[in-house]
Amino acid sequence: MIVGITGNYCSGKDSASMLFSAQGFTVIDVDKVGYEALKAKKEEIVEAFGEGVLTGCQVDRKKLGRVVFSNSEEKKRLESIVHPWMIRKVKSSISGGCETVINAALLVEMCLFVLCDFVLGIQVNEKKALERGMARDVLSHEEVLKIMRSQIPLKQKIQYVDKIIDNNGTFKEFAERINELIASLRRQRGTL
Numbered sequence: 001m002i003v004g005i006t007g008n009y010c011s012g013k014d015s016a017s018m019l020f021s022a023q024g025f026t027v028i029d030v031d032k033v034g035y036e037a038l039k040a041k042k043e044e045i046v047e048a049f050g051e052g053v054l055t056g057c058q059v060d061r062k063k064l065g066r067v068v069f070s071n072s073e074e075k076k077r078l079e080s081i082v083h084p085w086m087i088r089k090v091k092s093s094i095s096g097g098c099e100t101v102i103n104a105a106l107l108v109e110m111c112l113f114v115l116c117d118f119v120l121g122i123q124v125n126e127k128k129a130l131e132r133g134m135a136r137d138v139l140s141h142e143e144v145l146k147i148m149r150s151q152i153p154l155k156q157k158i159q160y161v162d163k164i165i166d167n168n169g170t171f172k173e174f175a176e177r178i179n180e181l182i183a184s185l186r187r188q189r190g191t192l
Contacts, residue, residue, distance in 0.1 A: 001189050002100045002115055006107035007122030008151050009144070010132035012167035012174060016122055017103040019178040028093050030086065030104035030112070035061075037082040037089070044081045049074070069146040083110055091115065108157045118185060121154050121161040125168055 003020065005013050017027045038045065038059040045059050053064045068075040087110055094100055094115065107113050124132075126148065133144035154164070165177045 001117050001185065002094065002102065003185070004102045004104065004107045004113050004116035004119040005122065006104060006113075006119065006157065006161070007124070007154055007167075008105065008129065009147050010129040010136065011122040011124040011154075013103050013105065013122055015167070015171065015174065016120065016165070016178050017101050019175055020101045020182060023179070023182050025099045025101045025182075026095065027101045027103055028090055030090060030102065030106070030110075033086045033089050033093075034082065037085045038064075040085055041081050045078070048077055048081060065147070066143075069143075069150045072150070075150060079109075086110065087112065105151065108160045109152065113160045118163075119161050120181065121157070121164040123154055123164050123166050123168075128168055 003025070005016050005020075007013050014029075017029065021027050038061065042059055045053065045064070049064065049067055053059055053067065055063065064078070068078050083106075090102060090104075090112060094102075102112055102116060104110065104112055107116075107119065113119050129148060130141065130144050133139060133147065134141060137144070139147075154161070158164075163181065165174070165181065167174050
């Protein structure tokens with residue numbers, strides 16, 4: 001069984017993935033695959049965006065983010081460089097017969113949802129996402145807003161999602177919902 005987890009910035013995808021992992025699922029974190037893509041595609045990225053996106057010899061995600069989250073054409077250019085590599089990496093990481101989670105904010109945009117038996121959307125309000133983003137990533141209010149506004153809202157991806165779980169409450173409430181979902185999925189698949 002392959003479960004896709006999607007949602008916008010700081011919605012709780014990582015927390016949901018951690019809960020699936022605690023129940024024995026293998027997690028493919030597409031954000032981490034993105035870090036690998038920046039290393040693998042460094043030369044193309046520098047050619048496209050200049051050496052100003054580097055810190056030392058590495059592509060600096062924050063510097064690159066300032067360029068791409070302010071300009072949709074630049075974002076598309078970056079995606080055209082890294083997404084094909086990332087999609088191949090995700091596909092090669094899936095192990096047949098294993099319970100797997102693909103954790104990806106861009107699950108729909110990268111067409112990774114087609115690999116999934118079930119797609120879960122995590123929903124959070126803008127205020128909560130802003131607070132989490134500023135605290136977790138040490139970004140300004142404006143930087144977090146740019147990231148959030150560069151993403152397609154979950155409600156526009158609803159036709160690709162099998163279930164939405166709200167993450168505006170406590171972690172305990174969220175964990176209960178996720179664990180109930182895991183149990184339900186396993187009952188449906190006969191893997192309990």
